[in-house]
Amino acid sequence: MPLYTHLPTSIDAVDVIIAGGGTSGCVVASRLAEADPNLSILVVESGPDNYGNPMILHPALFITHWAPGSNTMKLFKGRKSEALANREPIVPVGRGLGGGSSVNLLMYSRAQRSDLDAWKMPGWSANELLPYMRKLETFHGEGAKALHGYDGPIHVSSGTYRSLRAENAFIEAATHVGWKEFEDLGNLDSVGGVQRALRYVSPDGKRQDTAHQYLHPMLRDGGYPNLHVVVDSDVDRVVFEGQRASGITYQEANGSSRTVKAKRMVIVSCGACGTPPVLERSGVGNPKILEKVGIKSISELPGVGDSYQDHQLISAIYKSNLSRDETLDGIVNGNFDIPAMIQNNDKLLGWNCMDVTCKFRPNDDEAATLGDDFLEVWNRDYKPHPDKPLSPGLSDALDFDPGIYGDAGDIDIKVSRWGYKNQREIARRMDIYRGEVPSCHPPFSTEDDMLIDKWLRENVATTWHPLGTCKMAPREENGVVDETLSVYGVTGLKIADLSIPPSNVGAHTNNTALTIGEKAASIFIRELGLAQ
Template identity: 45%
Template sequence: MGPYITLPDAVDEVDVVIAGGGTAGCVVAARLAAALPSLSLLLIEGGADNAGNPTVSHPLLFFTHLDPKSPNNIMYTSSSPEPQLAGRQLAIPAGGILGGGSSINMMAYSRALLRDWDAWETEGWRGENMIPFLKKFETYVGPGDAAMHGSSGPIQVSRGTFASPRAATQFISAAESLGFPEVEDLNDLVTASGVQRQLRYISPSGLRQDAASRYLRPLLEDERRQNLHVLLEHRVGRVLFEGTRAAGVEFMANPEFQRDEPPKARSVRARKMVVVSCGSLASPSVLERSGVGSASVLRRARVEQIVADLPGVGEGYHDHPLILHSYHTALEPSETINSALTDPEVLGKWLQEGNDILGSNAQEVAFKVRPSDEDVAGMGREFQHRWEREFKNGPPRPLVGGALVMACLEDPSPAPRQNISISSFNLYPESRGSLHITGPSPSDPVDFHSGILSDPAGIDLTEQVWAYKTHREMIRRTPMYRGEVAVTHPRFPAGSAAACVYLDITADAEEEESTKRRRERLTYTAEDDAAIEQWLREHIGTAWHPLGTCKMAPREKGGVVDKNLSVYGVQGLKVADLSIAAGGIGANTCNSAFAVGEKAADIFIRELVGDSQA
């Protein structure tokens, strides 16, 4: 832990308190500190520092964060079995380290469409308004129109230091045979369907580009700047009010890190502003413990004072339902990261001696796809109605996203084969869940219902069935394909033409075999579809993309914040993270979190400058 990560006992009042050091919180803190050197700021983060942590800096080690016991994660588990998920309680991780999700995610560079921002229907947040902020944070090293990307921001975007060109070339060719073209720039903010070699939040030299390292640390290590304090391993319990004005926060040591004695509450005043930036899974709880939320929820949770009755707090939770399916291939060990997953000695050698593969996130190709008219016709009336209503007309948008992943997390073979996986997730799910406190203390459990696959018409499930069939056709058409890793696929009925296979063919025969498979698309019966649906209910998770629990919308429509991110019914309190998302984000969400942080900082700076001149 660096010497700058501290809060002197004498500091009991600052100008601005930022609760949460995730992606957006780090951006806000850094931008405010740099723009307003006369103001004092305090950022409070419940996790540890990410400096010097190899699992953060080396992109390849992202897989260590998949472990539910990782100290860098906070696990949110649904409160009760969810019937639509075959009675499972879904566990969803969130960033529990400085930098939040940007420190632990898979670093996939993926941008929402301009249409996505337009759908928020909020003045100042339309797609055209967001372009400057989307460009501001990035230094883009990739193909496409340079005018649509940033060239001098703190976050570098590149291919990193390692690629699997044979796998990418074959997969892209197979996708094109199905009508999904290779595009120059899948992230130009308008392209809605295609495939592209994955760009990553990785520097050309192979280092993860997270918000803490790239935004905060340069300021904290600059001895000339004394206006920013960062307190780690402490979490904000609630916002303190004087009447309806946010006057500070109450916080305490995180018992996950400091277990010697019961944590004692401490408070710090905020002269000008409190910003809650704890993410979609935690920001609503902070608001509710502070007396801001549905009055009925607060009474049940024994919150003593109701400051503002806002029924929208904690409602509208949505996430991208995601699942991975794995396939046998004829690739060489050097083309996947399976050795790092299965052999600690190999990984240790790479870390000691250096290896370009450390600069890889294992995602080789990204895709966003839309069904053809023929596909839509076979996807049922409920889906067809949604397609007509939301997808057929206007600027196009994709239905499903995903990636070719050069690893298999579930390899049952005695010795590791070079198996790979394909992820797929609904980009605009219909299903919604909720998250509310059950008591006034941060230690009280949260009443969380993910709602994944719960839409009454089953549209999200229909979309995932289509996604499965589509990406399976993609991989089947590649010469490297050798069959399915059966434990990651549905249990098809005996004799099904869609049953999993293992192909024992030579390299000389693979081109002929792949050409044959391009002519013979798999057929699925109603029983096969039922098997796919059941498998999805039993295994689907999320893409770690929680959204929408403090949405930016009119108060009468369940909104929690206005266009300036001010919480309704109170003064001096802001929310700045992806909990404000008023609609779907058709992409991995880290890009949007950076943009929200930049936009929020711009709003806050203008307000704080105006306040100082008043």
């Protein structure tokens, strides 16, 4: 099995290097290997191998990844913000093969049509991306057959358990106040209601991360000897020969530095927080910033690291009369015997504790009651797009979770509201350099960036799903529009991860990361002249 913690010294050059083995990176690697098993590929991942890890395989155990000391999460800390009562926001991201798909909350959620069309990128509209959304999934839910896939690597189902008493009560309450129950909120257009949630969980209750569903099968079947993966290794920078990306330098698990050449292509897929530092350490970015730390500019791209966008999480917790087996609180408070549950294949293990998903927006009359500042944003960004869920400071999606991931006595219902950032053109640098040590410090927001009410300021301290830090922009050369995810000013260097969306989406971003991986792979396969 060509998976290493220390890459053999005999491997000093490959055709394609993928810097980062996260959600999109695993998709790209496996699709390239599938297109041509003779193509030599190296994936370099900073985190651990996840193969067969029960804490990853069993959806209910996602809670364990958020515990202090977890080696499958990396926590980026933002700047102190007056909007957070001078606190520092925390941005948790997945660390290890599969990235966020290996540790996330597994909610199946697609972007809206207007979200994707707003990117204004040729080849990346909602209609053009739908085939890739279908390609990645095996869908076990309700909905129009033409909108879903039925033979892809990622299973989408209800898993093995639902807390039906709580789920039914929530939906009944929602419909009582006028919100519709949908059978498919993932059809790109529906909004204004609730749905019995589907998950990235197989019908037999296993997590559908991209490492296990795309990459590991190829690493283990012996048919892809030219697909190499090295874990526990931090990518430092891209190496250039003139203006051509010719390889990478990375730090091995033992701390030694290693350089491997790429004969045909380097693909950076380190995520919205990880890709900008790699590029800037390589000389790709804003020259004024690079000069401060003595890095020679290779390509002048001031936008690298700017335009950070995110989803903010706020939660309200309620008392309930749910029984011990109707929540996942026992995993956190120690009342569940997890080894015995695994041995007995307990049905609760195939549950992610998220049973209802919603997409809401007010009508015009309701919007008019929320103040002049809100109304200005509403009229500009939302009213023209009737499919667009509300965002700044409110909710793009509301998830109902029977379980609070902690010990709070008999209070065990959590309702989470996800608000995604205002799409105004306000640059927010990621401050990737502090002194001489490159590090990522994503911002939160200030008063000119987001409509944040007093409750939000006092309660929010966590952001999720960052994107947009290396956003795509349309470019035309010789009358042909380039959609190849190229880095301007250099050759042989591509980006494929959540750093590329020009604007945010009204959904959990795992589906967007998967779709980017599939679309990017198709582009690279074509550019490399491989058969599809």
